[in-house]
Amino acid sequence: MRKSNFEADTNMTDMVCDFLIGIGVVILSYLFFGRSGEFSRFFCYGFAFSVIFILEKKDAGLYDRTRFFYIDRTIKKVTFSWMVAGGILLLCILPSGEIKQDRKALIFCATLFYILFVMIALARRMQSQNRNQTRTLLVGNCEEYEKFRHFLKKTNLNLNIVGYVGDGEEPEYVGTMENLEELIREYAVEQVFFMQNIKNQDYREQIALCSRMGVSASIVMDLYQSNYGDSYVNALGTYPVITYHTVTLNVYKRSIKRSMDIIGSLVGIILSSPIMLIAAIAIKSDSPGPVIFKQTRVGKNGRHFTIYKFRTMCQDAEKKKAELQKENEVKSDLMFKMENDPRITKVGAFLRKTSIDELPQFFNILLGDMSLVGTRPPTLDEVQKYRADHWRRISIKPGLTGMWQVSGRSQITSFDEIVKLDVSYIDEWSLGLDIKILIKTVFVVLKRKGAY
Incomplete structure (x- = not known):
């Protein structure tokens, strides 16, 4: 049963x-x-x-x-x-x-x-941890359990470790796996932990013995000792599954973030509508071409989406980009930034200085392609040159603002530094951090700090 x-x-x-x-x-x-x-x-x-x-x-x-x-x-x-x-x-x-x-x-x-x-x-x-303690045996090398016991002391698990069970007759062990049944009887054991380390010991017989005797058996998974990020264990049918992740998988907090994006984008669209209307008229009267610049960008985990911005450059800006690559101020071809870019129109220069050109991205946020706070959305050609560790920066939705924008924006010329800031945001993400970045963004935009 x-x-x-x-x-x-x-x-x-x-x-x-x-x-x-x-x-x-x-x-x-x-x-x-x-x-x-x-x-x-x-x-x-x-x-x-x-x-x-x-x-x-x-x-x-x-x-x-x-x-x-x-x-x-x-x-x-x-x-x-x-x-x-x-x-x-x-x-x-x-x-x-x-x-x-x-x-x-x-x-x-x-x-x-x-x-x-x-x-x-x-x-x-x-409160006292001495009452109703679970009498427990630890099967495996006692040195491998040193870190595990350190963690045990920080939990509310009420365990009484009666000893270690090893492969030999060393004095620090109460016995061996061969006499596990006798040890369970002698020490009135209720719980047995088995350390499943990189050697992949086969504990099936011992676990079956525990089941026959009505004793709980737990396998401590120590297969990967490197820090791959956060992890949690769940079950898929009868299969235990360990999940390693570097982005939050908390549905509750992600729902709140998405709610903030929807409310924030709607408020942003309503409040900035007069500004966007004036900007559209100015762009149209300043130079030929469409008011809205549309470009395919790379979103979460490599998904493609169309980003909306006010056009700040001449119509053939993308063709001229290759000619200007040698002027790139970012010390990498993975991102392009250039002060006094000749492709930028007069109105476009003002829109960029004031970040008004970014306002149409509120519609991207409302559609769910972007978030209020995230990482800078890269272009297709930039992502094609990414290393594996660069790819991590697009493991979340790109944002209208982010850690890079409030930490110097265009003044940061090292792509690795930009990646470092983005990864730092992903690792430290919280709703409080998002609010802090949004507040900082307001001051950065008002001061026109690092924008061009």
């Missing part, structure tokens, strides 16, 4: 306790500030807040037994979860107009919530 292991590492007890504490805090708020006949409304507040708060904490991994514990990170995640839950609740309450009459209760409730949950999060970690 197949046993479901869904949420096996989730501490459901903590989740239930958090929910009950949330309801309790709301009851206290009602007793201090509520009025007769309003309990149902207070209860709805508390129920909604608790559910959202718990779901956000779960998404942050705060209920995961294998999560590493750091006080500063824990407080940061609890704070963020509290702010998200409070923000959503306020958005729901505002239209009803009840926030004024419940203001004191809400402030008291929110403050008490925050203080309690921060204290509880820290107290849970500091």
Whole structure:
């Protein structure tokens, strides 16, 4: 019979306790500030807040037994979860107009919530780990387990390591794999870890023995000791799958980023419409040719899309590019930048200085080809010359702005430095970083810093 292991590492007890504490805090708020006949409304507040708060904490991994514990990170995640839950609740309450009459209760409730949950999060970690410990054997070379045990101490797993099991009779081992059954009996073992290292030892017989004896067996995958990025383990049917990735795969946060792109692009289109109309008239009167410059660019993971910009060059600009390649200020043929480019028109020079030429890209963002923040979208000929490590910079959607644009833009003449900035953005990506870059972009554009 197949046993479901869904949420096996989730501490459901903590989740239930958090929910009950949330309801309790709301009851206290009602007793201090509520009025007769309003309990149902207070209860709805508390129920909604608790559910959202718990779901956000779960998404942050705060209920995961294998999560590493750091006080500063824990407080940061609890704070963020509290702010998200409070923000959503306020958005729901505002239209009803009840926030004024419940203001004191809400402030008291929110403050008490925050203080309690921060204290509880820290107290849970500091509680005694001596009760109900899982008696555990580690099968494999004890030196290979040194790093693993270091990580174990940072988690909430309550294990009692009774010893190592090796291939020989060394004194640091409690026994060998041949007498694993006797060791399980002698030490009343409940869990066995097998180190699956680069030698690919075959533990099938030992795992089968554990299954027959009702003992949990876990394989510690140590096949790749290089840092390939973040990783997580899931299952595809009966196959365990390890996924290594350098870009975020968090659907929740990616959805928020996409929502920001849609809202931001719509706001950008509406606010910049008068400017775009004036720019279009100026371009048309300054030189012959279309107002909008369309070009095929390379997007996420090599996908092609059509980018929209205001035309800032003469009509045959692409043909002249090859002649000007020797004037390229980027020390590589993987990207072209040139100050005082003769192909740029008079109006085009102003549009570039003010970054007005980029405004039509709001439509690319709305269509989903680009993002508000990302990496610079390269041309087809540039990407054809990329090395493998260069390709990583297009593992995310290109952006209207990004780390390169707020770090000097055209003043940076090394393509490797540009790649380094892009990779840094990918590695450190967060919603907070996107907001920070957007704010910096405004100041960079106003100062016309590094634009040509």
